[in-house]
Amino acid sequence: MKKISLLLFFPALLFAQENTTAVTPKQQGKYDTNKFSQMYDLLATPNMFRTASGAPGPAYYQQQADYKMDIELDDKNSKIMGSQTVTYSNNSPENLEYLWVQLDQNMRAKNSQSPLAENEKVSQKLTVGGFADKYLVEGPDRGFHIEYVKDAKGNPMSHTINQTMMRINLATPLKSGAKITFSIKWWYNINNYQKEGGRSGYELFEKEGNKLYVIAQFYPRMAVYNDVEGWQHMQFWGGGEFALPFGNFDVNFTAPADHVVDATGELTNRSEMFTAAQNKRYEKALKSFDEPVVIVTQEEAEAAEKGFSDQKKTWKFSAKYVRDFGIASSRKFIYDAMAVQLKDKVVMAESLYPKEANPLWGETSTKVVAHTLKSYSAHTFDYPYPKAVSVSAEDQGMEYPMICWNYGRPDENGVTSDRIKHGMTSVIIHEVGHTFFPMIVNSDERQWTWMDEGLNSFLEYLAEQELDPNYPSSRGPAKNIVPYMSGDQNFLEPIMSNSETIIQFGNNAYGKPAAGLNILREVVMGHELFDHAFKTYANRWKFKHPTPEDFFRTMEDASAVDLDWFWRGWFYSTDYVDIGIKDVKQYYVSENPTAELKNVKIRKGRFGVEEGPFVYLIDGDHKELQSSNKKGLEVAQMQPLVSYINENFSRDEKATIKKPKYFYEVEFNKPGGMIMPILVELTYEDGSKEEFKYPAQIWRKNNSSAKKVYATEKAIKTIQIDPKLLTADIDVTNNVWPKVVTKSKFD
Secondary structure, eight states, X not given: OOOOXXXXXXXXXXXXXXXXXXXXXXXXXXXXXXXXXXXXXXXXXXXXXXXXXXXXXXXXXOOEEEEEEEEEEETTTTEEEEEEEEEEEOOSSSOEEEEEEEOGGGGGSTTOSTXXXXXXXOOSOOOHHHHIIIIIXXXXXXXXXXXXEEETTSOBOOEEEETTEEEEEEEEEEOTTOEEEEEEEEEEEOOBHHHHOOXXXXXXXXXXXXXXXXXXXXXXXXXXXXXXXXXXXXXXXXSSOOOOOBEEEEEEEEEETTOEEEESSEETTHHHHSOHHHHHHHHHXXXXXXXXXXXXXXXXXHHHTTOOOSOXXXXXXXXXXXXXXXEEEETTOEEEEEEEEOSSOEEEEXXXXXXXXXXXXXXXXXXXXXXXXXXXXXXXXOOXXXXXXXXXXXXXXXXXXXXXXXXXXXXXXXXXXXXXXXXXXXXHHXXXXXXXXXXXXXXXXXXOXXXXXXXXXXXXXXXXXXXXXXXXXXXXSGGGGHHHHTSOGGGOOOSSSOGGGOSSHIIIIIIHHHHHHHHIIIIISOHHHHHHHHHHHHHHHTTBOOXXXXXXXXXXXXXXXXXXXXXXXXXXXXXXXXXXXXXXXXXXXXXSOOHHHHXXXXXXXXTEXXXXXXXXXXXXXOGGGXXXXXXXXXXXXXXXXXXXXXXXXXXXXXXXXXXXXXXEEEEEEOOSSSOOOEEEEEEETTSOEEEEEEOXXXXXXXXXXXXXXXXXXXXXXXXXXXXXXXXXXXXXXXXXESOOOOOOSXX
16 A cells, blocks of 8 residues: 655654764763663562462462460459460471560560650640659559460470560471470550550540450460561561461450450350340341341440459350451440351451440441451452451550451440541451451561551552442542652652651551552553452462562562552652643644755655655644644645545545544653653543543653644643542642643732
């Protein structure tokens, strides 16, 4: 087919010619760092344990720690005592000379290093009680009291305590493939978390003297040993959370006889713990899929909280393949539950709460738990455990396998503001969601907070929007992270920073990863590719220990989308997004070429040169346009173009041919360092709109500038970048053409 006509864009020709010249020293800097280079310099080398695809390798292993515990709660003295037998399986290829155990409660011990590592300043205004606690009263006795560590035969074992870690010294190395059994006896005084802080402890109801206990990190816990770091024995400073191996738990928990207790795992002696009427209500809850059934009523809870029983009851729980254990205990608890139908199984959604939490909790909590299980299961895998429990604990938001504590209560008159209701709903979704990340997809929280908090905050956002499309989600939408990303760089760190070094913890570890994943799903990858890749990651690494590399690699492996540029910019740097419209030039068709265009020859293909005839597009600002009345492409008057059409198009093809009249060359610039697709919306003079999306690779050969041409049948009124605020662009004042001038308040 012979071609006799080309469209010629004069400035584009000049740009192409410039690129054939050598790079000058001044230009060299912008080519030094290729933002599209692959991440071999940042990612760990693949091996037999973890593959280049992001999946567990053929030599992948993980340790197992099984616990048998007898725990007793001393309610009068706010003290907890326990003895535990641990069976530790060494599935690694190495022999182990010693074992490391976490003693998290030692963060609050009198000799704790944690407060010494924090900066202080004088608070010039304190409550009387706050002043007394800070300057007049000696701190309470906190931290573990380890009474003994013994081997399976009852012989003492040598051990060394280093702050929040304890090394158990082995007489002979634990060989690869072998097991060891040992026991520890311990106790500690439980903290009032509202006064002293902490992720667990008790809430005191001063008028009646009752306490509501949420007990966690309460036992010496085995540290993780893996192929990445060996022993993960970083100290617990209070920020970075936990890295724990999976195992089976059999726990006997003894509490005052008037307490209602729930915990990780299945209650194996339910019939003994509840009255006949309460057990009958539970049987009804097992078949109730629409509304919670109240098992312990408010009337029963109010009666129980008036007495302080001297009798005891022992609750027996069994949990299979969990990484941790949590307990809630109080005589104040109301208890309700309902069944949740997932794809392949039925699980129970449950709530425990005092009367002070009603009517909000009775109306809301368990239904939100049920919704969360359905939403997260749809995006990852069916929830594998038998139940999920939400516990009302004011000023808390913390998660453990199958159980979590959540804040949010009405005022004294039972009235709940929208802020409190939405806050409570979000916390319940978030904390229940943590059973998926990291309680099942078991990332190392002490090292990488974002791997559980960021991924979970993203799924929380999806669950909130599925609950209500108008839900006021605080984290997830790209626009919500703009204030953080546009802040002072001196107070920003990359997401890939250790938990204890982060200044703005919530924004860095929760908000920015969630917004980034949302951008990947909405802008870069699309729902289908993202959802498949994310689900692949969740299923590859459920009940295993993934690293950041495993996540990054799996998301690319399962989608065929190169995301190295995104991980490099969004996770490993503090670059921000700022894309603007630098210039817009309008062109018109002309029969009168400019002097520069009269004798030009255009290279075509690899070797051929096109010598015309041409269709000339003249810059709208050019003086020669003034002598032409051409304001569009009038096909009838352009004989070379008409001839081309007649020779090369059939009758049917001619009927569908475009008839552009307006030609715009738009130059985009990128003041921000973060690469991002360009989302463009054209608004025409008749009010209609058209959207364009250009992939991030548009920046691959020029990190600062990109150009696009629009040939339209209607005149363009406005051009806007990212009108829906999907890319976290920190400066939208350069996103619109013609530039919007803000009118001053003053004349």
